[in-house]
Amino acid sequence: MLFSKGCTYAIRASLLVTTKEIKDGRKFIPIRELSDELDLSFHFLTKIMQVLTEAKIMESFRGPNGGVGLARPAREITLIDVIAAVDGLDLFSECALGLPGCGEKTPCPLHAAWAKRREDLHRMFEKTTLAGLAKELELNALRH
Amino acid sequence: MLFSKGCTYAIRASLLVTTKEIKDGRKFIPIRELSDELDLSFHFLTKIMQVLTEAKIMESFRGPNGGVGLARPAREITLIDVIAAVDGLDLFSECALGLPGCGEKTPCPLHAAWAKRREDLHRMFEKTTLAGLAKELELNALRH
DNA sequence: GATATATAAGATACAAGAGTCTTAAATCTG
DNA sequence: CAGATTTAAGACTCTTGTATCTTATATATC
Numbered sequence: 001m002l003f004s005k006g007c008t009y010a011i012r013a014s015l016l017v018t019t020k021e022i023k024d025g026r027k028f029i030p031i032r033e034l035s036d037e038l039d040l041s042f043h044f045l046t047k048i049m050q051v052l053t054e055a056k057i058m059e060s061f062r063g064p065n066g067g068v069g070l071a072r073p074a075r076e077i078t079l080i081d082v083i084a085a086v087d088g089l090d091l092f093s094e095c096a097l098g099l100p101g102c103g104e105k106t107p108c109p110l111h112a113a114w115a116k117r118r119e120d121l122h123r124m125f126e127k128t129t130l131a132g133l134a135k136e137l138e139l140n141a142l143r144h
Numbered sequence: 145m146l147f148s149k150g151c152t153y154a155i156r157a158s159l160l161v162t163t164k165e166i167k168d169g170r171k172f173i174p175i176r177e178l179s180d181e182l183d184l185s186f187h188f189l190t191k192i193m194q195v196l197t198e199a200k201i202m203e204s205f206r207g208p209n210g211g212v213g214l215a216r217p218a219r220e221i222t223l224i225d226v227i228a229a230v231d232g233l234d235l236f237s238e239c240a241l242g243l244p245g246c247g248e249k250t251p252c253p254l255h256a257a258w259a260k261r262r263e264d265l266h267r268m269f270e271k272t273t274l275a276g277l278a279k280e281l282e283l284n285a286l287r288h
Numbered sequence: 289g290a291t292a293t294a295t296a297a298g299a300t301a302c303a304a305g306a307g308t309c310t311t312a313a314a315t316c317t318g
Numbered sequence: 319c320a321g322a323t324t325t326a327a328g329a330c331t332c333t334t335g336t337a338t339c340t341t342a343t344a345t346a347t348c
Contacts, residue, residue: 001234001235001238001242002146002235002238002240003240003242004305004306005242005305005306005307006305006306008240008241008242011241012241012243015253028324030323030324030325031324031325032323032324040307041306041307041308042308043307043308043309044306044307044308046325046326047307047326047327049325050325050326050327053325053326060324060325060326061314061315061324061325062313062314062315062316062323062324062325062326063314063315063316063322063323063324063325064315064316064317064322064323064324065315065316065323065324066314066315066316066323066324066325067324067325068325079254090145091145091146094145094146096146096147096152097152097155097156098145098147098149098152099156106284107284109159109277109278109280109281109284110272110277113268113272117261117264117265117268120261121261124257124261128254128257133253133254134253136253137253140250140251140253148335148336149335149336149337150335150336172294174293174294174295175294175295176294185336185337185338186338187337187338187339188336188337188338190295190296191296191297191337193295194295194296194297197295197296204294204295204296205294205295205344205345206293206294206295206296206343206344206345207292207293207294207295207343207344207345207346207347208292208293208294208345208346208347209293209294209345209346209347210293210294210295210344210345210346211294211295212295
Protein backbone atom coordinates (compact mmCIF):
# COMPACT_ATOMS: atom_id res chain seq x y z
CA MET A 1 0.00 0.00 0.00
CA LEU A 2 1.01 3.55 -0.74
CA PHE A 3 -0.07 4.81 2.70
CA SER A 4 -0.51 3.12 6.07
CA LYS A 5 -4.07 2.36 7.13
CA GLY A 6 -3.87 5.05 9.79
CA CYS A 7 -2.97 7.56 7.10
CA THR A 8 -5.90 6.67 4.86
CA TYR A 9 -8.21 6.87 7.87
CA ALA A 10 -6.77 10.30 8.69
CA ILE A 11 -7.47 11.55 5.18
CA ARG A 12 -11.00 10.17 5.12
CA ALA A 13 -11.80 11.57 8.57
CA SER A 14 -10.35 15.00 7.78
CA LEU A 15 -12.43 15.12 4.66
CA LEU A 16 -15.58 14.18 6.54
CA VAL A 17 -14.89 16.88 9.12
CA THR A 18 -14.45 19.34 6.25
CA THR A 19 -17.77 18.54 4.59
CA LYS A 20 -19.61 18.65 7.92
CA GLU A 21 -18.05 21.98 8.73
CA ILE A 22 -18.97 23.41 5.32
CA LYS A 23 -22.46 21.96 5.00
CA ASP A 24 -23.70 22.04 8.60
CA GLY A 25 -21.61 24.93 9.84
CA ARG A 26 -20.51 23.00 12.92
CA LYS A 27 -17.19 23.77 14.57
CA PHE A 28 -16.58 20.49 16.43
CA ILE A 29 -17.59 16.99 15.37
CA PRO A 30 -17.48 14.13 17.91
CA ILE A 31 -15.02 11.41 16.93
CA ARG A 32 -17.73 8.85 17.69
CA GLU A 33 -19.85 10.38 14.90
CA LEU A 34 -16.91 10.19 12.48
CA SER A 35 -16.03 6.60 13.36
CA ASP A 36 -19.67 5.55 13.00
CA GLU A 37 -20.03 7.10 9.55
CA LEU A 38 -16.64 5.88 8.32
CA ASP A 39 -17.27 2.46 9.86
CA LEU A 40 -13.98 2.14 11.68
CA SER A 41 -12.82 1.72 15.28
CA PHE A 42 -13.58 4.68 17.51
CA HIS A 43 -10.50 4.12 19.66
CA PHE A 44 -8.16 3.77 16.73
CA LEU A 45 -9.54 6.87 15.07
CA THR A 46 -9.20 8.75 18.35
CA LYS A 47 -5.48 8.00 18.39
CA ILE A 48 -5.11 9.20 14.82
CA MET A 49 -7.05 12.39 15.45
CA GLN A 50 -4.75 13.06 18.40
CA VAL A 51 -1.81 12.95 16.03
CA LEU A 52 -3.56 15.44 13.72
CA THR A 53 -4.31 17.66 16.73
CA GLU A 54 -0.66 17.61 17.84
CA ALA A 55 0.29 18.50 14.27
CA LYS A 56 -1.98 21.56 14.49
CA ILE A 57 -4.14 20.32 11.65
CA MET A 58 -7.10 19.75 13.95
CA GLU A 59 -8.36 21.41 17.07
CA SER A 60 -10.15 19.45 19.76
CA PHE A 61 -12.58 20.30 22.50
CA ARG A 62 -13.64 18.03 25.36
CA GLY A 63 -16.97 17.61 27.03
CA PRO A 64 -20.51 17.79 25.67
CA ASN A 65 -20.72 19.47 22.26
CA GLY A 66 -16.99 18.80 21.96
CA GLY A 67 -15.18 16.95 19.20
CA VAL A 68 -12.56 17.72 16.59
CA GLY A 69 -12.53 20.44 13.95
CA LEU A 70 -10.14 21.94 11.42
CA ALA A 71 -7.54 24.21 12.96
CA ARG A 72 -7.28 26.26 9.75
CA PRO A 73 -9.52 26.98 6.77
CA ALA A 74 -9.99 23.86 4.62
CA ARG A 75 -8.37 25.53 1.64
CA GLU A 76 -5.14 25.95 3.62
CA ILE A 77 -4.80 22.29 4.63
CA THR A 78 -3.16 20.05 2.05
CA LEU A 79 -2.94 16.28 1.88
CA ILE A 80 0.79 16.54 2.37
CA ASP A 81 0.12 18.09 5.78
CA VAL A 82 -1.97 15.07 6.78
CA ILE A 83 0.39 12.51 5.22
CA ALA A 84 3.45 14.12 6.84
CA ALA A 85 1.77 14.03 10.27
CA VAL A 86 0.81 10.36 10.13
CA ASP A 87 3.22 8.51 7.80
CA GLY A 88 6.03 11.03 7.42
CA LEU A 89 7.52 12.09 4.09
CA ASP A 90 10.00 9.24 3.58
CA LEU A 91 8.04 7.95 0.60
CA PHE A 92 8.81 11.16 -1.28
CA SER A 93 12.53 11.19 -0.60
CA GLU A 94 13.50 7.53 -0.41
CA CYS A 95 15.16 5.45 -3.10
CA ALA A 96 12.75 2.89 -4.57
CA LEU A 97 15.28 0.16 -3.83
CA GLY A 98 15.93 1.42 -0.29
CA LEU A 99 19.58 2.20 -1.01
CA PRO A 100 20.83 4.77 1.51
CA GLY A 101 23.48 6.36 -0.74
CA CYS A 102 21.22 6.73 -3.77
CA GLY A 103 20.97 10.27 -5.14
CA GLU A 104 21.89 12.51 -8.04
CA LYS A 105 25.60 11.86 -7.63
CA THR A 106 25.48 8.12 -7.06
CA PRO A 107 22.15 7.01 -8.52
CA CYS A 108 20.76 3.52 -8.40
CA PRO A 109 19.62 2.37 -11.84
CA LEU A 110 16.02 3.27 -11.00
CA HIS A 111 16.81 6.67 -9.57
CA ALA A 112 15.99 9.01 -12.46
CA ALA A 113 12.69 7.35 -13.32
CA TRP A 114 11.46 7.07 -9.73
CA ALA A 115 12.68 10.50 -8.55
CA LYS A 116 10.72 12.18 -11.31
CA ARG A 117 7.52 10.37 -10.36
CA ARG A 118 7.83 10.65 -6.61
CA GLU A 119 8.30 14.42 -6.99
CA ASP A 120 5.24 14.57 -9.20
CA LEU A 121 3.28 12.69 -6.52
CA HIS A 122 4.57 15.05 -3.86
CA ARG A 123 3.48 18.07 -5.89
CA MET A 124 0.07 16.57 -6.47
CA PHE A 125 -0.56 15.92 -2.77
CA GLU A 126 0.79 19.37 -1.98
CA LYS A 127 -1.66 21.00 -4.36
CA THR A 128 -4.63 18.99 -3.10
CA THR A 129 -6.47 20.78 -0.29
CA LEU A 130 -9.27 19.47 1.90
CA ALA A 131 -11.50 22.18 0.41
CA GLY A 132 -10.69 20.94 -3.09
CA LEU A 133 -11.46 17.33 -2.19
CA ALA A 134 -14.74 18.32 -0.54
CA LYS A 135 -15.72 20.17 -3.70
CA GLU A 136 -14.80 17.12 -5.79
CA LEU A 137 -16.93 14.93 -3.54
CA GLU A 138 -19.89 17.23 -3.98
CA LEU A 139 -19.54 17.20 -7.78
CA ASN A 140 -19.39 13.40 -7.78
CA ALA A 141 -22.59 13.25 -5.75
CA LEU A 142 -24.32 15.52 -8.27
CA ARG A 143 -23.27 13.34 -11.21
CA HIS A 144 -24.87 10.20 -9.77
CA MET B 145 7.78 2.44 1.54
CA LEU B 146 6.68 1.79 -2.00
CA PHE B 147 7.81 -1.85 -1.90
CA SER B 148 8.36 -4.35 0.92
CA LYS B 149 11.94 -5.01 1.95
CA GLY B 150 11.74 -8.46 0.44
CA CYS B 151 10.77 -6.90 -2.87
CA THR B 152 13.67 -4.45 -2.94
CA TYR B 153 16.01 -7.31 -2.04
CA ALA B 154 14.53 -9.36 -4.88
CA ILE B 155 15.15 -6.55 -7.37
CA ARG B 156 18.70 -5.95 -6.17
CA ALA B 157 19.54 -9.64 -6.18
CA SER B 158 18.02 -10.22 -9.64
CA LEU B 159 20.05 -7.35 -10.96
CA LEU B 160 23.24 -8.71 -9.44
CA VAL B 161 22.56 -12.12 -10.97
CA THR B 162 22.04 -10.39 -14.32
CA THR B 163 25.35 -8.52 -14.24
CA LYS B 164 27.24 -11.62 -13.13
CA GLU B 165 25.64 -13.64 -15.90
CA ILE B 166 26.49 -11.00 -18.51
CA LYS B 167 29.97 -10.10 -17.35
CA ASP B 168 31.30 -13.45 -16.12
CA GLY B 169 29.18 -15.71 -18.31
CA ARG B 170 28.19 -17.87 -15.35
CA LYS B 171 24.89 -19.73 -15.38
CA PHE B 172 24.36 -20.25 -11.61
CA ILE B 173 25.38 -17.93 -8.78
CA PRO B 174 25.37 -19.24 -5.16
CA ILE B 175 22.93 -17.32 -2.95
CA ARG B 176 25.70 -17.03 -0.36
CA GLU B 177 27.74 -15.00 -2.86
CA LEU B 178 24.76 -12.71 -3.55
CA SER B 179 23.94 -12.18 0.14
CA ASP B 180 27.58 -11.41 0.90
CA GLU B 181 27.85 -8.79 -1.83
CA LEU B 182 24.46 -7.21 -1.09
CA ASP B 183 25.15 -7.37 2.65
CA LEU B 184 21.89 -8.99 3.69
CA SER B 185 20.80 -12.17 5.44
CA PHE B 186 21.57 -15.33 3.51
CA HIS B 187 18.54 -17.15 4.90
CA PHE B 188 16.14 -14.34 4.13
CA LEU B 189 17.47 -13.95 0.61
CA THR B 190 17.19 -17.71 0.12
CA LYS B 191 13.47 -17.52 0.87
CA ILE B 192 13.00 -14.65 -1.54
CA MET B 193 14.91 -16.41 -4.30
CA GLN B 194 12.67 -19.43 -3.77
CA VAL B 195 9.68 -17.21 -4.50
CA LEU B 196 11.36 -15.99 -7.70
CA THR B 197 12.13 -19.59 -8.64
CA GLU B 198 8.52 -20.64 -8.11
CA ALA B 199 7.47 -17.69 -10.28
CA LYS B 200 9.72 -19.01 -13.07
CA ILE B 201 11.84 -15.87 -13.02
CA MET B 202 14.85 -17.77 -11.67
CA GLU B 203 16.13 -21.28 -12.05
CA SER B 204 18.00 -23.01 -9.26
CA PHE B 205 20.46 -25.84 -9.10
CA ARG B 206 21.57 -27.62 -5.95
CA GLY B 207 24.91 -29.00 -4.99
CA PRO B 208 28.43 -27.78 -5.72
CA ASN B 209 28.58 -25.20 -8.53
CA GLY B 210 24.86 -24.73 -7.94
CA GLY B 211 23.02 -21.53 -7.25
CA VAL B 212 20.37 -19.40 -8.91
CA GLY B 213 20.26 -17.97 -12.43
CA LEU B 214 17.81 -16.22 -14.71
CA ALA B 215 15.19 -18.52 -16.18
CA ARG B 216 14.85 -16.31 -19.29
CA PRO B 217 17.02 -13.79 -21.13
CA ALA B 218 17.49 -10.62 -19.03
CA ARG B 219 15.79 -8.51 -21.67
CA GLU B 220 12.61 -10.52 -21.27
CA ILE B 221 12.34 -10.10 -17.47
CA THR B 222 10.68 -6.88 -16.33
CA LEU B 223 10.51 -5.33 -12.89
CA ILE B 224 6.77 -5.91 -12.89
CA ASP B 225 7.48 -9.65 -13.06
CA VAL B 226 9.64 -9.43 -9.93
CA ILE B 227 7.28 -7.06 -8.09
CA ALA B 228 4.25 -9.19 -8.92
CA ALA B 229 5.97 -12.33 -7.60
CA VAL B 230 7.00 -10.81 -4.25
CA ASP B 231 4.56 -8.01 -3.37
CA GLY B 232 1.73 -8.62 -5.80
CA LEU B 233 0.15 -5.95 -7.99
CA ASP B 234 -2.30 -4.46 -5.50
CA LEU B 235 -0.39 -1.18 -5.44
CA PHE B 236 -1.23 -0.64 -9.10
CA SER B 237 -4.94 -1.33 -8.81
CA GLU B 238 -5.87 -0.16 -5.33
CA CYS B 239 -7.54 3.09 -4.35
CA ALA B 240 -5.14 5.46 -2.57
CA LEU B 241 -7.60 5.75 0.30
CA GLY B 242 -8.20 2.00 0.45
CA LEU B 243 -11.88 2.33 -0.45
CA PRO B 244 -13.11 -0.99 -1.88
CA GLY B 245 -15.80 0.45 -4.16
CA CYS B 246 -13.62 3.16 -5.67
CA GLY B 247 -13.44 3.11 -9.49
CA GLU B 248 -14.45 4.98 -12.61
CA LYS B 249 -18.14 4.77 -11.78
CA THR B 250 -17.97 5.65 -8.10
CA PRO B 251 -14.65 7.44 -7.69
CA CYS B 252 -13.22 8.68 -4.42
CA PRO B 253 -12.10 12.30 -4.65
CA LEU B 254 -8.51 11.24 -5.25
CA HIS B 255 -9.33 8.63 -7.86
CA ALA B 256 -8.60 10.45 -11.12
CA ALA B 257 -5.27 11.90 -9.96
CA TRP B 258 -4.00 8.69 -8.39
CA ALA B 259 -5.24 6.32 -11.11
CA LYS B 260 -3.33 8.28 -13.74
CA ARG B 261 -0.11 8.11 -11.77
CA ARG B 262 -0.35 4.50 -10.64
CA GLU B 263 -0.89 3.46 -14.26
CA ASP B 264 2.14 5.49 -15.29
CA LEU B 265 4.17 3.74 -12.58
CA HIS B 266 2.90 0.37 -13.76
CA ARG B 267 3.91 1.14 -17.35
CA MET B 268 7.33 2.29 -16.21
CA PHE B 269 8.04 -0.92 -14.25
CA GLU B 270 6.65 -2.93 -17.13
CA LYS B 271 9.03 -1.30 -19.58
CA THR B 272 12.06 -1.70 -17.31
CA THR B 273 13.92 -4.94 -17.95
CA LEU B 274 16.77 -6.44 -15.97
CA ALA B 275 18.95 -6.06 -19.07
CA GLY B 276 18.10 -2.36 -19.21
CA LEU B 277 18.94 -1.84 -15.55
CA ALA B 278 22.23 -3.70 -15.92
CA LYS B 279 23.11 -1.44 -18.86
CA GLU B 280 22.21 1.63 -16.78
CA LEU B 281 24.40 0.38 -13.94
CA GLU B 282 27.32 -0.05 -16.31
CA LEU B 283 26.90 3.48 -17.69
CA ASN B 284 26.80 4.91 -14.17
CA ALA B 285 30.02 3.13 -13.32
CA LEU B 286 31.67 4.66 -16.40
CA ARG B 287 30.57 8.18 -15.45
CA HIS B 288 32.28 8.07 -12.03
C1' DG C 289 30.12 -44.73 -2.59
C1' DA C 290 31.63 -41.10 0.78
C1' DT C 291 32.02 -36.40 1.49
C1' DA C 292 31.41 -31.63 0.75
C1' DT C 293 28.62 -28.08 -1.28
C1' DA C 294 24.45 -25.75 -2.12
C1' DT C 295 19.47 -25.02 -2.44
C1' DA C 296 14.59 -26.46 -0.46
C1' DA C 297 11.40 -26.33 3.03
C1' DG C 298 9.49 -25.42 7.17
C1' DA C 299 9.64 -24.24 12.07
C1' DT C 300 10.66 -20.66 15.06
C1' DA C 301 11.73 -15.94 16.84
C1' DC C 302 11.53 -11.02 16.75
C1' DA C 303 9.73 -6.38 15.56
C1' DA C 304 6.50 -3.17 13.94
C1' DG C 305 1.99 -1.95 12.61
C1' DA C 306 -2.91 -2.19 13.54
C1' DG C 307 -6.48 -2.30 16.63
C1' DT C 308 -8.68 -2.58 21.46
C1' DC C 309 -9.48 -1.46 26.19
C1' DT C 310 -9.17 1.10 30.49
C1' DT C 311 -8.62 5.05 33.17
C1' DA C 312 -8.08 10.02 33.54
C1' DA C 313 -9.20 14.77 32.61
C1' DA C 314 -11.97 18.46 30.85
C1' DT C 315 -16.41 20.53 29.91
C1' DC C 316 -21.29 21.22 29.62
C1' DT C 317 -26.10 20.83 31.47
C1' DG C 318 -29.52 20.74 34.81
C1' DC D 319 -22.41 20.35 42.60
C1' DA D 320 -23.67 15.92 40.29
C1' DG D 321 -23.90 13.45 36.34
C1' DA D 322 -23.33 12.95 31.45
C1' DT D 323 -20.44 13.62 27.47
C1' DT D 324 -16.30 13.66 25.04
C1' DT D 325 -11.29 13.80 24.18
C1' DA D 326 -6.43 12.42 26.25
C1' DA D 327 -3.19 9.11 27.34
C1' DG D 328 -1.23 4.93 27.78
C1' DA D 329 -1.26 -0.06 28.47
C1' DC D 330 -2.29 -4.08 26.18
C1' DT D 331 -3.39 -7.55 22.45
C1' DC D 332 -3.44 -9.29 17.81
C1' DT D 333 -1.67 -9.65 13.32
C1' DT D 334 1.68 -9.29 9.80
C1' DG D 335 6.13 -8.53 7.99
C1' DT D 336 10.89 -9.44 8.69
C1' DA D 337 14.55 -12.38 9.92
C1' DT D 338 16.82 -16.56 11.74
C1' DC D 339 17.68 -21.39 12.47
C1' DT D 340 17.37 -26.32 11.63
C1' DT D 341 16.76 -30.22 8.97
C1' DA D 342 16.10 -32.25 4.50
C1' DT D 343 17.42 -33.17 -0.34
C1' DA D 344 19.98 -32.91 -4.55
C1' DT D 345 24.44 -32.74 -6.98
C1' DA D 346 29.40 -32.82 -7.95
C1' DT D 347 33.91 -34.32 -6.90
C1' DC D 348 37.18 -37.51 -5.43
